[in-house]
Amino acid sequence: MNMARVDELWTRFLSEEALSSSEQRDLAGGLDGDGRERLRDDARIDGLLYALSFPDDQREGFVTHFRDRLEADRDRERFVAGIEPRIRAQKADRMRRNRMVWLAAAAVVVVGSLGVIRGRRQMPVAEAPAGRLADSQIPRLAPPRLAPVAVLARIEGRVLVIDGQRRAPMEPGSTVEGRGLATIGPRSEAEVRYPDGTTLTFTSEAVVTTFEAARVVMPTGRVRAQGTRRLAFASPHADVTAVGARFTMAVNVTETRVRVEEGTVSLQRRGQRLEMKAGQEATAVEGRPMALTTGPRVATLLVGGAGPDATEELMRARLERMGFDVRVRVSGPPFDPEIRSSALLVITSSVLNPGIEETFRHLPIPILVWASNLYDELAMTNRSPEDQGSKVITSRLVINAPSHPLAAGLGGEVRVSAGKHHVRWGSPSPFAHWVATVPDEPTRAMVFGYDRGVPMIGMDAPARRTGLFISSWVIPDLSAAGWQLVEAAIRWTAE
Numbered sequence: 001m002n003m004a005r006v007d008e009l010w011t012r013f014l015s016e017e018a019l020s021s022s023e024q025r026d027l028a029g030g031l032d033g034d035g036r037e038r039l040r041d042d043a044r045i046d047g048l049l050y051a052l053s054f055p056d057d058q059r060e061g062f063v064t065h066f067r068d069r070l071e072a073d074r075d076r077e078r079f080v081a082g083i084e085p086r087i088r089a090q091k092a093d094r095m096r097r098n099r100m101v102w103l104a105a106a107a108v109v110v111v112g113s114l115g116v117i118r119g120r121r122q123m124p125v126a127e128a129p130a131g132r133l134a135d136s137q138i139p140r141l142a143p144p145r146l147a148p149v150a151v152l153a154r155i156e157g158r159v160l161v162i163d164g165q166r167r168a169p170m171e172p173g174s175t176v177e178g179r180g181l182a183t184i185g186p187r188s189e190a191e192v193r194y195p196d197g198t199t200l201t202f203t204s205e206a207v208v209t210t211f212e213a214a215r216v217v218m219p220t221g222r223v224r225a226q227g228t229r230r231l232a233f234a235s236p237h238a239d240v241t242a243v244g245a246r247f248t249m250a251v252n253v254t255e256t257r258v259r260v261e262e263g264t265v266s267l268q269r270r271g272q273r274l275e276m277k278a279g280q281e282a283t284a285v286e287g288r289p290m291a292l293t294t295g296p297r298v299a300t301l302l303v304g305g306a307g308p309d310a311t312e313e314l315m316r317a318r319l320e321r322m323g324f325d326v327r328v329r330v331s332g333p334p335f336d337p338e339i340r341s342s343a344l345l346v347i348t349s350s351v352l353n354p355g356i357e358e359t360f361r362h363l364p365i366p367i368l369v370w371a372s373n374l375y376d377e378l379a380m381t382n383r384s385p386e387d388q389g390s391k392v393i394t395s396r397l398v399i400n401a402p403s404h405p406l407a408a409g410l411g412g413e414v415r416v417s418a419g420k421h422h423v424r425w426g427s428p429s430p431f432a433h434w435v436a437t438v439p440d441e442p443t444r445a446m447v448f449g450y451d452r453g454v455p456m457i458g459m460d461a462p463a464r465r466t467g468l469f470i471s472s473w474v475i476p477d478l479s480a481a482g483w484q485l486v487e488a489a490i491r492w493t494a495e
Contacts, residue, residue, distance in 0.1 A: 149177045150192050150211060153199070154403045157188025162209065176211040183221065191403070198227025201405075222250045224405075224495070226262075238269040238284035248495065256284045261323065261491060279323030297343035297494065299324035304331050304350035311475040312348050318483070319346070322490060331356075340365065344494040347371060349424070349471050366464040366493045370471065372424040379456045380465055381426040388426045389444075390471065395420045397436040397446045397469065406435040406449055406466070408481075408488035413439060416469070416482035423469040431455045436469070436485070447485060449492060466493040 009023055152159070152174045161170045162180035170181060176192055183190050183206045192200040192211075202208065206221020215232045216223075225231055226246035233240040233249060237256040240249055245263030249256065258265060259281040267274040267282055267290055274290045276282055279297060284290045299319050303312050308328050319326045329339060331351045339345065342365055347356075349371040356377040360367065367378065372388045375381040381388045395417045402411035414436075425444040428434070431454040436447035446469035450461040466489050470478070478486065 149175075150194050150200075151175055152181070152190060153193035154191035155189070158184040159188060159190045160184060162207075176208075179211060180207070180209045180217075181211075182207045194227065194229050196227065196229050198225075198229035198231070200225050200231075218249070218251055220251050220253070222248065224248045235284075237286055238267045238290065241266045241268070254285060258282050258284075279325075297324055298341065299326050299344040299346060299490075299494070300339050300342040301326055301328045302331055302339075302345060302347045302351055303328060304348070304352055306330070308348075309350065309472065311472045312350070314475055315346065315348070318486065319490065322487065339363075344368060344490065346490075347374060349373075361459075362462055364462040366466075366495075368466045368468060368489055368493045370424055370468045372426055372467070375426045375428075375467055376457070378465060379459050380432075380450070380467055381428055382457055386427070390422050390424050392423050392425055392438050392441075392444065393420050394423055394439060396439050397423075398439050398442075399436050400442070401433060401435045404433055404435050405492045406433060406447055406485075406488055408484040410481060410484065414481050414485075415479055416485065417474050417477045417479055419477055421473040421477065422471060423474060424467070424471055425469065426467050428467065429456055447489065449489070464493045464495070 005026065009019065009026060152170055152172055155170065155172055159170045160167045160182045161174065161176075162182060167182070170190070181190055181202065183202050188203070188205075190202045190206070192202070200216070201224045202218075203222045203224075206218060206223060208216060208218050208221075210217040214230070215234060217234045219236055223233070224246075225233075225242070225248075228244045230243045231241065231245075235249070235251045235256040237251070240256075240258055242263060242265040245265050246261040247258060247263070247265050248261075249258050251257075258267060258276065260276045260278050262278050264278075265276045267276065267284060269284060269290060272290055274282055274292070276292070280292055281297075282290060282292050301308065301312065301316055301319070303309075307330065308316065312328075316326045316328065324344070327342070331347075340363065345360075345363065345365055345367045347360070347367060347369045351371055351374065356374055361378050369375065369378065369380070372390050375388045376383040396413055396415050398413050399407050399411045401407055402409075423438075423446060425438055425446050426448065427443055428445060428448045428450070431450070432445075433449045433451075434445050435449065436445065438444040438446060445467065447467070449464060449466040450456055452463050453460050455461075456465065468486065468489050470482075470486060474482070
């Protein structure tokens with residue numbers, strides 16, 4: 001049986017729809033097939049939603065139940081063994097409930113019909129005076145249809161709608177007002193867009209139980225928010241509000257962590273209020289006072305030679321404007337604790353090859369590179385000249401993944417510099433995000449990135465890795481769109 005059929009049955013089962021005997025057998029068989037991991041993700045969400053029903057005075061019970069459920073779902077035998085009895089029990093329970101629902105619905109229809117008949121007898125239509133139209137003759141205009149407050153603009157992977165007890169796959173364009181959603185699996189994303197352009201991007205197996213016009217309830221997962229709209233989030237540990245800010249919020253069972261990139265964000269809980277600004281991060285943990293956990297994030301700018309040149313100084317100024325505390329270091333072994341604790345390592349084109357592979361390839365910190373001769377040293381591309389280079393001369397690139405954050409909201413062919421220059425390019429693995437390529441050369445990526453843990457060339461990425469087209473010739477001549485792409489690469493890599 002194919003996965004689409006198993007997925008359909010599983011979605012109907014989670015929505016408490018009755019399954020026939022043959023459908024029950026098909027579903028039970030599907031649990032032993034290739035789709036087990038996918039279905040277990042749904043069960044984990046199901047367990048979380050049940051755990052959320054604990055009242056506030058039983059938070060310890062919530063945490064205990066949620067952890068137990070996660071452990072149970074990791075045990076495949078317990079997971080599979082528990083499905084068939086649950087199906088049989090729910091089937092019998094649904095039949096009893098369905099009979100009651102139909103009886104109640106019939107009673108409502110009968111009572112409603114009597115009310116309508118009685119109302120018609122008591123409400124005679126008055127005759128209209130001469131020269132006037134009777135009410136029944138006045139044309140009725142349908143009320144104007146208002147644009148939805150928020151819609152699901154983009155989906156990657158699997159995203160479910162949560163509407164009461166119903167769960168079903170969501171489609172782009174769906175409204176989210178008054179409902180919830182869940183991203184299933186670590187690589188799934190859901191982007192919600194408001195009419196004013198404000199966007200919320202949910203990842204990391206996020207669960208949103210309620211979308212309201214002025215409030216979003218998110219008990220777990222991660223969201224990146226940006227735009228001009230006033231935003232309010234509620235997590236189990238704090239309330240978060242912002243206006244015109246760009247920030248990320250990550251929630252798990254024990255804590256809520258917020259990091260601000262631009263603007264100001266407020267955290268509030270039980271009378272305590274914490275104001276945050278760009279470059280700051282704070283954590284809210286149950287039973288502890290909220291506190292800033294870091295000041296401005298540290299970005300290490302790795303340069304060659306005796307120190308930074310004029311173009312590298314331009315990059316340092318841009319990083320500082322984005323809220324980073326920038327430390328400039330001449331290339332060498334990364335024994336300096338500042339490098340290992342950096343939120344971002346930027347390697348410039350003045351850094352030469354020797355020692356890069358041994359000293360930086362396995363560093364578990366995000367790295368942004370604008371030196372294509374180092375791509376292979378960092379396992380981002382193969383070593384052959386067909387897989388990396390800097391001899392292409394152009395002032396443009398083509399955005400192939402406009403919905404990805406590395407695209408900076410741009411699309412199509414984009415002019416990145418005023419004049420034509422040598423640009424950096426590489427051919428990363430198929431698991432990278434190929435965001436922008438050389439015009440008419442789709443196998444040469446000018447902007448690409450690896451998420452943490454995905455396969456690069458011969459190893460998994462220890463943290464995010466990003467390759468960028470810029471060079472010492474391009475930076476002074478960058479267009480506004482070119483700088484947008486640079487800033488997007490800095491933000492995405494450091495997240």
